[in-house]
Amino acid sequence: MSATGESLELGSAVPLSQQGPAPTRVVAGFGFWLFLLSDIILFAVLFAGYAVLSGATAEGPTGAELFDKRHVFLETACLLASSATCGFGTLAVLRTDSRAMFFWMFTTFVLGALFLSMEAKEFASMVAAGAGPSHSAFLSAFFALVGTHGLHVSLGLVWLVIMLLQVATLGFQPMVARRFFCFGLFWHALDIVWIGVFTIVYLGAH
């Protein structure tokens, strides 16, 4: 990275202890990064629960019987594409280019909503087939883990709408841009959690 040399030079000129507090953007970003890591630990607990209980099907349906790989592949494609469009949207925020920002972020919203509707359809068909969360420990753990991820995605969509409204009314103030960067981090982190979900829950089903 090109920044490294510069930062080392600057660091030697002014000792770190004499540079004063870091700018708000760095502090806010770091704080949000800590929150994301604690959120990842929450998911780690749910993953551990799922891994322990995945065999406890109470003579009900197993994962291999319930899950449709093609459906999961489409869900994964939606979420991955939305992660990329969110990245391009964040770049548009950096350039304060509101037309590009609205285009990419609207695409992100549509892809996220598509993902959620597919997940809701899957949950509804499972419950209708008698494989609801109360059927077995395996299904309880499944709905807890995948449902918590879905809840995060829903909250992310609400947050995205709020951010679009803030850009529309307040413009690209530093405060609004900071919140947008945090939203981007949140969205990318959810995609990382989804990698764990599709690998362990769906592809690892036996």
Added chain:
Amino acid sequence: MQSQSPAQGHAPGINPHGADHHARSYLVGLGYAIVLTLASFWAASTPLVYGPAVPVLLGVLAIAQMGVHLAFFLHISSAPDQTNNFLALIFGLFVTGLVVFGSLAIMSHLNHAMVSMDQLMKMQR
């Protein structure tokens, strides 16, 4: 937009050195992520890979893809100006590992040590 002194470190997700470099990073990351995702779904359904090796392969592909997302989308690296972000990440991974592998180890040990149902019925008689 606030300017920042590089020696103060920088926030995850934001690379302050030009948007072009950045767009390329998202595209490269997307390319790697697509290849790794396709490989995962292929590995799960192909008869070409030796069965018991499939979970290991899936695990390796998933960890690689998480690394790609961290590096290209969240822009986390071990560069000197990112020490705080990187240390926090390492601590998060440490706790995650303790929780997941600790739970699995304890529960499999308990399952192993548990008296089977048949024996329990005999003891009650």
